[in-house]
Amino acid sequence: MNAAVIWVIIGFILFLLEFLVPGLVLFFFAIGAWIVAIITLFFDISITVQLIIFLISSIVTILLLRKWVKRILWTKKHSTELLEDEFLGKTARAETAISPGENGKVDFKSTVNEGTSFTISFSLS
Secondary structure (H helix, E strand, O other), rough: OOHHHHHHHHHHHHHHHOOOOOOOOOHHHHHHHHHHHHHHHHHOOHHHHHHHHHHHHHHHHHHHEEEEEHHHHOOOOOOHHHHHHHHHOOOOOOOOOOOOOOOOEEEOOEEEEEEOOOOOOOOOO
């Protein structure tokens, strides 16, 4: 197997691992691996030089592109904000009678789920 194919596979593995490990770092190491794969297609270079190119290109892409890519990917609201917008302040309909502290069926947005009733008490002092 030639070096270019190995670097493409390494890059693909790093790219897939990015989905498991948060932080948007492994993605740039995948880019570094793909850069080395392209270079090894055209030039016959030693493994030491390949590793140096991999490390330098990965670090440079992290330093130059990480903030920009993060800004593009996370311009929308965070998922917790989306959940809050989706559920807070909305009304659901009880499908069954639910006493305080008890569970029952609740219809919310045409989906029936398990719900719990509770009472909030507070005093103004």
